[in-house]
Amino acid sequence: MIPNATLSAEEAPFYAPAVNEIALFENAYRNQLPVLLKGPTGCGKTRFVAHMAARLGRPLYTVACHDDLTAADLTGRYLLKGGETVWVDGPLTRAIREGAILYLDEVVEARKDVTVVLHPVTDDRRTLPIERTGELLTAPMEFMLVVSYNPGYQNVLKSLKPSTRQRFIAMEFGYPDPETEAAIVSAESGLPKDRCVPLVRVANALRDLKGQDLEEGASTRLIVYAATLIQSGLRPAEALEAALLQPLSDDPDIQSALARVAELALG
């Protein structure tokens, strides 16, 4: 297990703060409080964590959660090496040993045995008992746990139990305001900002359809894709089709509605 990255503050990925999230995160880090990030897909949660890890000078371990992730995938397991079983740390164990930040993306996708393993490190004990090796790790001050999920399509079967949720302070993320978003898209794609503005306008028009025709609004990432394709020589209509309309729906009726909405937004 190696961290995703250990960057200095100068190397921190660009992040444009929306409100007080940087101060809040630093405050939580100083007080050793676990943090829960909520927000729609592609709005910048992952980048925010990468930014904060670099800013705080901590290594970052990221785990994308899913149904089949087991507690052992986090804590570690025995592997056979040369006829011997050798213990190999998982990312949680490694992050505790190194005083790193562990980021569990889409934590509600994980099974209960995974979330329960987080309990002793997220209360005043700050310990991780590893039953299979008999170790009891105590987390250093520098260890921090961050989890995220998207409340937008969280279903009844998959949610955090109150006994897990109430171990985190929480912050909510949304899409950046249009001005900021156009700047981000321009920076990422190389397309001049004034040509990014109408793309952001289209995305925001499509986001208004969420809950009616669309399961989820267009992410900043998709706008960056569209801008990249345009900057790379594709006609704007082709780029919008490939990067904003086709990825959002398979239904022909919805697609032509999206196309009409996009056309109106472009003016």
Add this chain to the structure above:
Amino acid sequence: MIPNATLSAEEAPFYAPAVNEIALFENAYRNQLPVLLKGPTGCGKTRFVAHMAARLGRPLYTVACHDDLTAADLTGRYLLKGGETVWVDGPLTRAIREGAILYLDEVVEARKDVTVVLHPVTDDRRTLPIERTGELLTAPMEFMLVVSYNPGYQNVLKSLKPSTRQRFIAMEFGYPDPETEAAIVSAESGLPKDRCVPLVRVANALRDLKGQDLEEGASTRLIVYAATLIQSGLRPAEALEAALLQPLSDDPDIQSALARVAELALG
């Protein structure tokens, strides 16, 4: 497997008794009766057990139960070492050998094979047959089994069978009274007690919404989080938002209701 801690009575974590729970627990310990703790999340059950273990001078083993916990996770299993299979005790076996307290947190989350393995150690036999090694352990006087769960969100599928429940004496836990809770919050966060009082008032106002808008009321832990953030320099409104409102719900309507309730409680 190592105990969570073996503390002397002087090192016992702070615990403010509500009623007769300390006498009752000591009585059960002296008479070798297993104990069941019931109560909402974050109300101090885990800390109570840690306190009692230190007070009674017994090592403490804690297991957070979940769907995938197996009987072998409690009793032990064979591992391959140097080509040989070596038996490694689980926490139940270890606690019996050492005369420790075994604490099974959220026991209803465990599968039936886990609860059934507890039967012979919780009746007058006080024995643990380990089928895989052929051992029959007899628990010493000092061994004690404690289990807990939260009746608030116990569902139909997950409950203790009468044949398991009726092996325990039971005690019910609630939130501390406001005065005591403010003292606890102040002690944990370092925020002066008079500044903790309104936070406790907010939490109690939010707890009244349980069952209507909220699955579970705000835990003492969340109030401590809020106080910690304030003590660390955050504005009270930001701290309440991050530590009490955001962790309780994702629904925008419920969140603004919570905010209104909090405002009224602050006066």
Add this chain to the structure above:
Amino acid sequence: MIPNATLSAEEAPFYAPAVNEIALFENAYRNQLPVLLKGPTGCGKTRFVAHMAARLGRPLYTVACHDDLTAADLTGRYLLKGGETVWVDGPLTRAIREGAILYLDEVVEARKDVTVVLHPVTDDRRTLPIERTGELLTAPMEFMLVVSYNPGYQNVLKSLKPSTRQRFIAMEFGYPDPETEAAIVSAESGLPKDRCVPLVRVANALRDLKGQDLEEGASTRLIVYAATLIQSGLRPAEALEAALLQPLSDDPDIQSALARVAELALG
């Protein structure tokens, strides 16, 4: 695998017979008929079997059945030892080899593959084919199979198939009559019998609520717990609360109903 105990007749645990169960059990043993015990939790089935095993001078193997018990847990399995796979008998195999009594507690909890493995030893063949080793064991006269379950909360999904049930003679157990039960409670707890009588009266009043408010009535074990706590210095009201009311229900309404019933019964 070792027996739970091999006691001489003098060491037999105390058992107060209700009707003809001792004669019936001895008769079944002499005729090599398997026995099925039916009755509510904590009414003394397990103790009866321990008593009879000592009385008949046979070792006793007890297995608490559950969903995850496999046929191999009963018959045995291969384990890796020093690079070789070594066969290790399960309790059924061991009991047959030694002419012991095998007691399967709550047999309906076991899966079908477990009950089916009992078929050849419970008909006139009295044999156990162990497919994995190629052995065909013939049970000696002294081997006896006893199973139990609680018809009170047996559900539709879990029941014995007629082809399994009709391999056993069956006896039904209930709670002891009040006089006997008070004597048992006094003997177990050390509390004078006249102080046990009202506790038994409370338990019987609570048992009448079974099927209405309670899933299962109060077991003799819980009365013993209450008497033990009183004998150990707790006030009777506290002991009743902890040992009889709290273990029976989590519902506040039902708990106050139980409290009222208990009060009336105490007079």
Add this chain to the structure above:
Amino acid sequence: MIPNATLSAEEAPFYAPAVNEIALFENAYRNQLPVLLKGPTGCGKTRFVAHMAARLGRPLYTVACHDDLTAADLTGRYLLKGGETVWVDGPLTRAIREGAILYLDEVVEARKDVTVVLHPVTDDRRTLPIERTGELLTAPMEFMLVVSYNPGYQNVLKSLKPSTRQRFIAMEFGYPDPETEAAIVSAESGLPKDRCVPLVRVANALRDLKGQDLEEGASTRLIVYAATLIQSGLRPAEALEAALLQPLSDDPDIQSALARVAELALG
């Protein structure tokens, strides 16, 4: 894997033929046709197969089918021995190699992968391809496959697919006529036949309740149990209660109905 028994014709267990089942079975054996036996629990199907195996001078392998039986349990598997994986035949493979009779009891309980493995040996190919070893066994003339099940409690989920069923000739078994059954009960229990006659009368009265109050009628085996208990000194009422009434139902209302029916039948 060893056969249940290889008996000479003189050692054949006693079997009182009802109609043409012996001729039909011998005919099927001579023509290498697989046989399916249908009938209620405890009516003598297993004994009939044992009788025929002895009569035909073939070894007999019996497998009680269940949900967790795998195809490998029938065909064989690799086991680790001294660091090498060694192939160990299952009962189907062994029976084919030896020209034995393989009897699969309650075949509908088995999963589809088990029944499908029977297909190539039950059509004109009479071969068993063992994929894991690369062998293609051809069954000798003496190999015969017999399966049984109880149509009485066969459910919708568990039934033989037509493509499996239509590989067998089938015969239906019922309870013996009263005269024969009393003779069998007397022979098995040692109780004089005239004292067995009323027991058989009771059993037949109870069998008439099948489908109304009872899932399944009383088997011949249960009558033998009752007679054995009486012969062994128990009072007839006690014996009937333990061997015929208690095993058939747990419902108090049904039990008193059964008792009344039994009383009337005894006259």
Add this chain to the structure above:
Amino acid sequence: MIPNATLSAEEAPFYAPAVNEIALFENAYRNQLPVLLKGPTGCGKTRFVAHMAARLGRPLYTVACHDDLTAADLTGRYLLKGGETVWVDGPLTRAIREGAILYLDEVVEARKDVTVVLHPVTDDRRTLPIERTGELLTAPMEFMLVVSYNPGYQNVLKSLKPSTRQRFIAMEFGYPDPETEAAIVSAESGLPKDRCVPLVRVANALRDLKGQDLEEGASTRLIVYAATLIQSGLRPAEALEAALLQPLSDDPDIQSALARVAELALG
């Protein structure tokens, strides 16, 4: 893995063609098109494939599909031999290496991972990537894939996805016409053809009940069984009962209906 058989054209099992199936199959073989056979149980699909394999001079591998068949059962797996893991080809891999015909019987019973593994060998790539060994096999001209299923009792849960179905040319099989079927039955059983004619008449009368009282009509195989029993000395009524009526249903009402229909058909 060894083929079921490698027969010369002279050794081909007898097969009476109904329409153009032989030409169609040969055409598909020459053009390397996979073939799907549809038809009721016991109508001769398996024999047809055996006939064609012999006629085309190709080895034949047959796999009876079921729920628990895995992709590895078709492609191969690693086995431990002498401390080394050795790769062992499955029937699909073997058939490709040898240019054989692979026949998957009742392919809809297999899981999706099994059918998906067939995709690359059934389009113009004609390749089999074996991920575990890193091999990419290219099928020779002589390799052919044949699958079959019975649309009669195919359910909603189990069907071929269009992306799998549309990889095969398909042919439908039915029962032979009465004249041909009587000839087949006579050839297989040794019973003179004129005595087989009424048996075929009975079978056809029973087949008309399919969908009303019967899940599936009587197969040719069952008629052969009946004829075999008669030829072997059993009375026709007994043979019909054992080979045609009992195998088709367990319901007493349906059985007497079947008996009446059979009687009428016999005239």
Add this chain to the structure above:
Amino acid sequence: MIPNATLSAEEAPFYAPAVNEIALFENAYRNQLPVLLKGPTGCGKTRFVAHMAARLGRPLYTVACHDDLTAADLTGRYLLKGGETVWVDGPLTRAIREGAILYLDEVVEARKDVTVVLHPVTDDRRTLPIERTGELLTAPMEFMLVVSYNPGYQNVLKSLKPSTRQRFIAMEFGYPDPETEAAIVSAESGLPKDRCVPLVRVANALRDLKGQDLEEGASTRLIVYAATLIQSGLRPAEALEAALLQPLSDDPDIQSALARVAELALG
């Protein structure tokens, strides 16, 4: 793991572009954007990817997704070799190391743990953390991820989560126009183009029935099959029956409807 093929641009399989898909794909490749292909079965998605891989001079790894595909099947696993566990790359890892194109066919069939493993390689990180080996691979410019699925029979249970979908630019495929399709069919089958035209007409008539009687329209592949059979000597009616009608439905009513539609289309 070896690529399906590494072809030079001259060896690229024939592909007739419909609209701007080649430019769009090249643009995505240059900008390192993952691509999602949508369209019905057999319309040429797989061939398009093969064509583009050759055109771009990249090796191609194809994985047919299914329910039982695990994340380890993509990333790699430890295998036992000579007593040592040796890491073996999966196709995703291999493709990243070699700068190849990885094509996941029918990606919605895969489980969530498979799609989630794609997340870090499909955002700006372009990294693959392999938890079991502790490696963090960074994808070279030449690595490209392409996935496909058929929205036509995508069900509610199986769909891509927005957080996965919004990582791809998307393009929709349909059947070629009649002129082009006849040319393709002629090129593939060798049948003169004018004889392919009516076959394409039949296919298009059948495609119009999709959603009413048919789950999916006739693929180009099936038309090629029909043309191949005709070219190989079969009568057109027989070829249509075997290659276009029988593969599309098992329902006799639907089949005769299809036959009528085909007849009309042939004129």
